Amino acid sequence: MNKLTNINGTRIYLKNLELENLDKIYIWKNDFQLGNLVMAHPLPVNKTQVENWLKNNQSDKNQILFGIFILNTDDCIGIVRLMFIDWISATADLGIYIGDSEYRGQGFGKEVIKLILNYGFMGINLHKICLKVLESNVNAIRCYQSIGFIQEGILRQQYWCNGKYENVILMGILNSEYQ
Numbered sequence: 001m002n003k004l005t006n007i008n009g010t011r012i013y014l015k016n017l018e019l020e021n022l023d024k025i026y027i028w029k030n031d032f033q034l035g036n037l038v039m040a041h042p043l044p045v046n047k048t049q050v051e052n053w054l055k056n057n058q059s060d061k062n063q064i065l066f067g068i069f070i071l072n073t074d075d076c077i078g079i080v081r082l083m084f085i086d087w088i089s090a091t092a093d094l095g096i097y098i099g100d101s102e103y104r105g106q107g108f109g110k111e112v113i114k115l116i117l118n119y120g121f122m123g124i125n126l127h128k129i130c131l132k133v134l135e136s137n138v139n140a141i142r143c144y145q146s147i148g149f150i151q152e153g154i155l156r157q158q159y160w161c162n163g164k165y166e167n168v169i170l171m172g173i174l175n176s177e178y179q
Contacts, residue, residue: 007066007119009111014066014080014119017054021067021076026050028079028099036161037137038097039168057081064124068098068112077103080116082129090127092120110143117147121175128174134159135167149173 007014017025028034029050032042045053057065062085068078077100082092096112098104120126131149133140145151149171157165 007115008071009115011071012077012108012111012115013069013071014112014115015069017058017065017067017076017079019051019054022047022050022054024076024099025054025079028097029053031099034097034099034101037134037140038095039132039134039159039161062087064119066116068108070103075100077108078112080112082116082120082124082126085124085126090125092126092129094120094129094131105139109140110147113143113147117173117178121178126175128172130170130172133169133171134161135169136161141169141171144171147173148177150177 026045026047029040029045034040035042054065057063063081063083064085065079065081067076068080069076078096078098080094080096083095085092094113094116096109096116098109098112117129120129130152131144132155133144135141135154150173151169152172153170155168155170158168159166
């Protein structure tokens with residue numbers, strides 16, 4: 001497993017996840033409200049499954065996974081990753097969640113996204129980064145738009161959540177648009 005140097009922001013930093021972070025990830029993966037926000041179906045997982053998830057994701061050559069940590073306290077508050085990296089077309093999908101609810105709505109997500117976009121565009125020379133978000137997740141959509149993501153499409157009634165089907169918004173940002 002390659003250890004990457006920390007990517008520092010003003011209030012948070014990104015770094016490789018370690019086995020000692022598994023207890024928090026276990027809690028987040030069993031938080032069905034959080035799961036609905038990030039389109040992860042509400043299926044319970046055990047600690048062995050979480051450890052296997054981490055190992056599999058860290059060994060995937062088409063994915064880069066970071067923990068989100070608070071500066072000064074070193075508390076892990078979430079996960080961000082570039083997934084499904086197409087090294088030929090230089091594209092990737094963005095995945096992010098702030099697992100600890102007390103840190104949501106405070107601008108940490110926006111700072112994380114800017115750090116991961118800088119890493120994706122400047123660090124590994126991506127051309128485009130895409131994401132999917134539930135149409136009902138208005139706060140996330142506003143955040144993505146404020147950074148420069150553009151809506152590229154809608155997957156109608158794509159995701160079953162809270163007893164109904166929801167539309168999924170497809171968004172993307174090009175390196176040239178971000179720079």
